[in-house]
Amino acid sequence: MTAPAGIDYGDRGRIGFLVPSGNSVAEPELHAMLPRGVTGLVTRLELRGSSEAELLKMAEGLEAAARLLADAQPALIGFHCTAVSTFAPAMAEDIRRRIEAAAGLPACATADGIVTALALLGVRRLLLVTPYIQPVHDREIGFLASHGIETIGGGCLGVATNAEMARIPPATIAAQARAAAAAAPGAAACFISCTAIRSAGLIAPLEAELGMPVLTSNQIMAWHVTRRLGLADAVPGFGALMRR
Template structure:
């Protein structure tokens, strides 16, 4: 019998803090990990979209991060777009809390999205999400704070990870086509709880623009911060590695 190749983290281990109700991010992240890189997950409570739900996810941040530290990760990531883009200061706040508790390098989905957009040379984007308006407004404010122009934003008004997971991947293709803009440098499909990996390359081919998703951006950012420069097929232009420059990779690795 042929032996199955298993990623036990011989090259790098990535610790992931994610919402408790999210069933999309874990399989998507694992699918984008090259040989020898593993993801190890601890969950924090989040099953809704209210302010109380989102900020409540951070209440037990330190104990959860300390549990992940026991896996000896190269990096711990806080993987929730809606929380990490809450305001321009949230990214730094989350990273500081995790680093103080664990001594491990840290990243958030918010930072991953900004770095990915920068890597693609995009300054003007179309933003598509499953979110309610309040979350969309906060994310647009966050992106604009980082000099990214959002020329169109559309959310589906969904409130729970279960509802978000239920959206078929092909629906994101349809939504991107409905909001096609020649002025857009890239399309950002935001949220870690949705299924986008199967259609990223198809959308890029049809629209002729890079597509950046929360899970894809985090996979790319975490790999580059862990000094893993492998090209990953089937996950879009970002992970193909063709836009990685020596200066950009060095910058990411030093964060």
């Protein structure tokens, strides 16, 4: 017996996601970009703002949240916050280790997907477009540099909370990407970073317009966990990465 139309129970794979408490965008975008038969199960960790203290506090509840997700028996747990997982070069490794120890399951972080995707695409110079406040944006540039990736252009919007990020019109983000590409030719990709902004619908149109791969945090995570499951499904409509 098959499931009713529109219901996906994740019979090919279930992924557990740990997301910021104030994020209302990651779940719908992830579900849209996961292949048929793969579903996401979500637990939240407290994060509303973007101060250094708030970002670091999100990781304090990792173990308890990971154990809750483990009850649903996912194949993998993904810590899904770009700003926290790229906070420092070793942050993602520490997050992975703690989740795996607490849950007894494989784990990954958004930062892992970023590095893996950029390596696959051969990207060494990129545009970084974010909604963040400047210190968060700058830390991400530093994280990318620690992996040999040069940020040659882009910018940030100075938005501090997940709730505000979700209200940024996609047209504003698209204009930001266009301006970055015009100001800094020579990039191999445009990375629209942040799990909390409405960016999924921009990927394919901007790729066609800018002539380069366009990556987003939610797209990268959907792709990364799908490949970690051992699945090679292409998900149409969400850019070149989802065909790799």
